[in-house]
Amino acid sequence: MISSTPIAAPPALLSADGLVGVIFLVMIGVTIIGGLIACNSERLVRAVAGLIVCFVGVAGLYYFLNSPFVAMMQVLIYVGAVAVTISFAIMLAAPEEQKKIGVSGPLIGPFGFGTAALIAGGFSVLAVRTEWPVIAKINDGSIKKIGIQLLTNYSMVFELISIVLLIAIIGALVIARVERKN
Amino acid sequence: MSVLTLYNSLNTFLILGALLFGMGVYGIVTRKTFIGMLIAAELLLAGASVNFMAFNRFTAPDPVVGQIFTLFIMAIAAAEAAIGLSIVIAVYYHYKSINAEDIVQLKG
Incomplete structure (x- = not known):
């Protein structure tokens, strides 16, 4: 550690x-x-x-x-x-x-790179220039603490993850199913 | 501040997260196929997760919250990948193409 x-x-x-x-x-x-x-x-x-x-x-x-x-x-x-x-x-x-993929147009490469560089650079400058306040820790964030919190305070998150994944699996199966002709 | 103690500074992780996010934006803008865009979207989510974990480690009073939120992001990303890829497969059965410029039936 x-x-x-x-x-x-x-x-x-x-x-x-x-x-x-x-x-x-x-x-x-x-x-x-x-x-x-x-x-x-x-x-x-x-x-x-x-x-x-x-x-x-x-x-x-x-x-x-x-x-x-x-x-x-x-x-x-x-x-x-x-x-x-x-x-x-x-x-x-x-x-x-189509397993080879190029860029979609002659101008999209430079413009895409410009946009990405602007966003990444902007976030970096913002992160470096800001004074982030540091607050004293109230626990150590160990696996045991995560387990306790996940089953007490954040049990809703735990249940939501399960439901979201279940619905995603069923939805993926329904969408990708090939319709049989008979 | 030496190069070897970079892992003890919040800025390192924030800049790394911003770089991952930028790569994701570049990929989403320039890719031609749907699967390429999905791969770039995973990079975006990784950048956001790195940011959450960095703030969780360096500034948050309770270091459990950020880890649970990152777990939530991972579950959403897995669901997004599953649904997105099944849509890609359905589109491919229909149009025999995964090129974003070929799927223009709704274009006015």
């Missing part, structure tokens, strides 16, 4: 704290490279592979944010379930000539 107190002096590269920092830099790199592959690659299958790489990196970021439970859920749900679903959809729905 990572301590929540800030480290005063910069750690040496090969000390324990320094290696933690190196692993964090690797996770940042994995996330960004995966995201770039996911939104830039020409083939859909490669985009899904990039998405998986990106989600593994994001799971690492969650681990650094003191929540190994959410990191595990990220790997289980996104890398395990969502990526497999998207791969199946590509195999079922994309004909050969």
